[in-house]
Amino acid sequence: MPNASNGDRNPTSGANGRSQRVRIRDVARAAGAAQSTVSNAINGTGNVDPHTRDRILEVAAELGYVPNRNARSLRTDRAGMLGIVLSTRSEAGEVANVSYNLRLAGGASRAAFRRQNALTLLPPVRTPEEAAHLVPDGVILADIELDDPARAAFDVIGVPIVTIESDPGNPHESYWVGADxxxxxxxxxxxxxxxxxxxxxxxxxxxxxxxxxxxxxxxxxxxxxxxxxxxxxxxxxxxxxxxxxxxxxxxxxxxxxxxxxxxxxxxxxxxxxxxxxxxxxxxxxxxxxxxxxxxxxxxxxxxxxxxxxxxPEEVGAAAVALLAELIEGLDTERPRIIRAxxxxxxxxxxxxxx
Amino acid sequence: MPNASNGDRNPTSGANGRSQRVRIRDVARAAGAAQSTVSNAINGTGNVDPHTRDRILEVAAELGYVPNRNARSLRTDRAGMLGIVLSTRSEAGEVANVSYNLRLAGGASRAAFRRQNALTLLPPVRTPEEAAHLVPDGVILADIELDDPARAAFDVIGVPIVTIESDPGNPHESYWVGADxxxxxxxxxxxxxxxxxxxxxxxxxxxxxxxxxxxxxxxxxxxxxxxxxxxxxxxxxxxxxxxxxxxxxxxxxxxxxxxxxxxxxxxxxxxxxxxxxxxxxxxxxxxxxxxxxxxxxxxxxxxxxxxxxxxPEEVGAAAVALLAELIEGLDTERPRIIRAxxxxxxxxxxxxxx
DNA sequence: AAATATTCGCGAATCGTTTTTTGCTCCGGT
DNA sequence: ACCGGAGCAAAAAACGATTCGCGAATATTT
Missing domain, CATH: 3.40.50.2300 (Response regulator)
Structure with a gap:
């Protein structure tokens, strides 16, 4: 009972355990529109009349509709999840440069969150097999060193990479964020x-x-x-x-x-x-x-x-931004230099x- | 081109951009079985003859089959994602107790990874609306204080919570990990x-x-x-x-x-x-x-x-374990005390x- | 006024799993 | 001989979103 507030309005607690949030079809029904139109209205895609779009958005807001990330991810083949590897090398798990790394991760986390993405903290990944189970849409490699196994692992499974500071093993790679x-x-x-x-x-x-x-x-x-x-x-x-x-x-x-x-x-x-x-x-x-x-x-x-x-917060935020653009396939300015x-x-x- | 290795065996690069990894139906076809049987074999569910199970697993391994997390998540209504909030209070984003928190997060990250879960770093969340977009299966709240807005936010949307140290606002809540x-x-x-x-x-x-x-x-x-x-x-x-x-x-x-x-x-x-x-x-x-x-x-x-x-690494690992059990609905020993x-x-x- | 675009919205298909349902076979008990 | 159940596997139905194709209505051109 201390896990309080299981009131009527609690969105979870389906008899079968499935979360019972409002679905797009509920919004569609309530707004008298088709699912596809609701989807288009919400995502700003397709052709939908501004008037109906507003009406749909209003209904959606009223019902408290939040798109189901899992369904969306399946359809769009995007996990909505970025990874960050703070340290590749340390076996024991201690991360060097503690303060820098934590601030970096914090900045990246907030930037990802703003973009409705999750930033997941990845442990040192060394092989493609390890990396294959949790496939983020892209990954930030901090503290990258020569012949970094993490870079190789993610390269093989085709995950876009942005590094913090340029990769000494790939000097021509321009997808990095760092200092001058x-x-x-x-x-x-x-x-x-x-x-x-x-x-x-x-x-x-x-x-x-x-x-x-x-x-x-x-x-x-x-x-x-x-x-x-x-x-x-x-x-x-x-x-x-x-x-x-x-x-x-x-x-x-x-x-x-x-x-x-x-x-x-x-x-x-x-x-x-x-x-x-x-x-x-x-x-x-x-x-x-x-x-x-x-x-x-x-x-x-x-x-x-x-x-x-x-x-470092700005570096993290910039890394997320650049990574997002890399994933989108945008050809934006890079590398990104954060002035110290x-x-x-x-x-x-x-x-x-x- | 430095993002090397776009050989034939590269698992991504579908013409339509969709990742072209091996799917369960490919395994089924190759093994001469039904999708459902492959699924059961892989997850150890249902009734499948040990002989065919082995055969299927062999084929799956050979083909390098890795289940699509998004599809699985949609079907099972599990994101495979746990969240951790390191600091609720600091507005500017600086996290106090840097070393402890980073080690905590590292331990939690590795534990989550071992369980095929992602540990996502959440920025200070204060309202249910903020929390609703990125819904993890459960969340770890570190450094929780009296009347913590993050606890309230996640409680409302029904996300299971484990705290680091007991929640001073909910002294009877037993889902916490900490020190004696x-x-x-x-x-x-x-x-x-x-x-x-x-x-x-x-x-x-x-x-x-x-x-x-x-x-x-x-x-x-x-x-x-x-x-x-x-x-x-x-x-x-x-x-x-x-x-x-x-x-x-x-x-x-x-x-x-x-x-x-x-x-x-x-x-x-x-x-x-x-x-x-x-x-x-x-x-x-x-x-x-x-x-x-x-x-x-x-x-x-x-x-x-x-x-x-x-x-702190052990505390993080224990928190992930307890959270996983809470999500599963298991009634295990708690709180978990890590000996200092x-x-x-x-x-x-x-x-x-x- | 007819022909042709263009806009808007609907229905249906689809993503790749898991889960439920159905069906077949084999076996033992009456 | 027939029934009931167990064991196994296939087929089909979800899950909840996005996207595709098409038709109806409206606007624009000839």
């Missing part, structure tokens, strides 16, 4: 320089994804333009605090000692800031730190960490902004 | 005491959810049993580092000064540890800190923070465990 990483990296580096940095080091990950690769490349290019030697180091994905500390110590022994660090991920940035505090180095006075991705952790660190906000913004915080400016 | 919060809280408090704490303060949130409420209650009960005065303070959900610092400073001026803090969330715990470092108090020597929920942030903090691991474990780290033991 080279520009963003430069923006970050410029910001560090503008706050007084002379020697900027780069700490990235060993990911084979495009974001990571392009960031590192942009960093080197930026250094080359200025005739300075790049100082780029890589932190293994499975970094522990200890490893990171070691890498950092090495970095600080260089001559001249870097006075700024561009940390690709929030996780690296937070660890770096912690370690620097431990080594009695002042942030930002001695060393400035900037994170290549923003989120809770960067914002909440002490000192708070300046970061590039990649606007720089959130300057204490780790570079030395005071709380805002 | 009273026990977990005590475990944490006992651990703090075992590591030498005498005066333990509690910092929780202003959430109206069950987890928060039960934690606070358990804390007070624990104090009462020991005849000590509880020191419980609440951090507003929208806490900034500044506010938290202020609250903490007050806390530390009490007489006697607390020598341990039970912080309900990772976020609070991390902030507390940072602030304590800033105030030149040693963790854990002067003050021990324990987080009521575990995740990346607690593990990676400096010093690393001991925390109660609520095993304590991860002792530097913030209480003063050394790296493991």
């Amino acid at each position: 990483t080279p520009t963003n990296t430069r923006t970050g580096l410029d910001h560090l320089m503008a706050t007084g940095a002379k020697t900027i080091a780069y700490m990235g990950t060993d990911s084979t994804g495009t974001w990571s690769a392009q960031s590192a490349t942009a960093y080197r290019a930026w250094c080359e333009e200025r005739g300075v030697e790049p100082i780029a180091i890589t932190v293994p994905r499975t970094q522990t605090v200890g490893e990171c500390a070691e890498v950092l110590r090495e970095l600080l022994e260089r001559e001249p000692r870097p006075d700024a660090i561009f940390a690709l991920t929030e996780k690296i940035a937070v660890t770096v800031v912690q370690q620097l505090g431990d080594l009695n180095l002042s942030v930002p006075r001695d060393i400035r730190v900037l994170s290549g991705s923003d989120g809770d952790r960067a914002a909440q660190a002490l000192p708070s960490i300046s970061a590039i906000d990649l606007h 913004t720089l959130n300057a915080r204490e780790s570079t400016t030395g005071r709380v902004t805002r | 919060t009273p026990t977990n809280t005590r475990t944490g408090l006992d651990h703090l005491m075992a590591t030498g704490a005498k005066t333990i303060a509690y910092m929780g949130t202003d959430s109206t959810g069950t987890w928060s409420a039960q934690s606070a209650t358990a804390y007070r009960a624990w104090c009462e049993e020991r005849g000590v005065e509880p020191i419980a303070i609440t951090v507003p959900r929208t806490q900034t580092v500044g506010e938290c610092a202020e609250v903490l400073r007050e806390l530390l001026e009490r007489e006697p000064r607390p020598d341990a803090i039970f912080a309900l969330t990772e976020k609070i715990a991390v902030t507390v540890v940072q602030q304590l470092g800033d105030l030149n108090l040693s963790v854990p020597r002067d003050i021990r800190v324990l987080s009521g929920s575990d995740g990346d942030r607690a593990a990676q903090a400096l010093p690393s923070i001991s925390a109660i691991d609520l095993h 474990t304590l991860n002792a780290r530097e913030s209480t033991t003063g050394r790296v465990t493991r």
Whole structure:
């Protein structure tokens, strides 16, 4: 009984268990029209007189008619369902870049919902067989890496794909949404320089994804333009605090000692800031730190960490939009680039902004 | 062309665009049986001779038959789709407790997938009208609070509901999965005491959810049993580092000064540890800190923070299982309690465990 | 005014399953 | 010998929408 409100108007509770919502034929009967006309009126298809269309819509609204998705799906061969794979690689299921991914998924979910689509969270799919049972109309692959098994799996069963950032294994594929990483990296580096940095080091990950690769490349290019030697180091994905500390110590022994660090991920940035505090180095006075991705952790660190906000919600929404257009067969603008913004915080400016 | 592999065997590419996978009638023809028999063989329903069943299954496998979900859904009135709402409250879309929620969703996703179901990520749903368009077979409501609009919305349209933690508005409803919060809280408090704490303060949130409420209650009960005065303070959900610092400073001026803090969330715990470092108090020597929920942030903090691991993946998986049984109409054991474990780290033991 | 388009709406077919109904065969009991 | 039931398989009827083809009514052109 706590599952309350089983009143008369409850749309489910058929004796046979089938949901007893209003069907199109009920609307047709009530409006004195044919099913096909009701269908056309609702979907805006075919030729229906504006007057009758309005009448039908009114009746439909009054009756609370909601089309049965399953019937519609069968007829139109569309599931009304998009998939998103947040992480292909992690076996244990932990998803890296937690904050980014959750915001990405949230943005995509809302965008899909607005389009009357469901966004389903797919576990790491590796084979076509796995993918064949749950066939979405299209799929978004986040965090795609070189030779991604998920891409292959969905390609084989013919499911349209949009990736977050370009697929490093298919550089000519244009159906992706992402950031202008080279520009963003430069923006970050410029910001560090503008706050007084002379020697900027780069700490990235060993990911084979495009974001990571392009960031590192942009960093080197930026250094080359200025005739300075790049100082780029890589932190293994499975970094522990200890490893990171070691890498950092090495970095600080260089001559001249870097006075700024561009940390690709929030996780690296937070660890770096912690370690620097431990080594009695002042942030930002001695060393400035900037994170290549923003989120809770960067914002909440002490000192708070300046970061590039990649606007993952917008990326997710754009991915859904592009995917929908790909499914429709529309030939729209692509790739879609979401402009990032720089959130300057204490780790570079030395005071709380805002 | 990068969307490769449009060979002959590509299952989609019908001239009319309809997916041209093998249908049940193809299997029937190839096996020399009726559609109904194939259906029965595959679903293990009805009476079919074991011999013919095997033959049919063999043929089906050979042809690579995969049932059309849309047709099946129409016939059975099951969408094969479960929904999960991660956060009802946040308007802007930011989900609190990021790490917990993402792990929860991941666990649920895998469990659903194993059952050939899709787990769809639903945006905060507030009205029945919003909920009516995408009707899942059942829905998981995480982070449910008092008078949750999502519960009401899904109740009205008759969608079965399982909540994460019990619904504070429906205390007699038993379809929920969660932790044994009273026990977990005590475990944490006992651990703090075992590591030498005498005066333990509690910092929780202003959430109206069950987890928060039960934690606070358990804390007070624990104090009462020991005849000590509880020191419980609440951090507003929208806490900034500044506010938290202020609250903490007050806390530390009490007489006697607390020598341990039970912080309900990772976020609070991390902030507390940072602030304590800033105030030149040693963790854990002067003050021990324990987080009521575990995740990346607690593990990676400096010093690393001991925390109660609520095993959100298991919670998600159990929620899917319970929801599936609720949908089936099975009367199984409930609620489902997932046992938590304590991860002792530097913030209480003063050394790296493991 | 006749011929020809065009608009509008209806009925029926269809999507690919599952489920119900029907039918056949075989067997044991009276 | 006949009946009843069990076992198996085929045929047919759903499920609820969309879409196709066609005719009737109306508008437009010759």
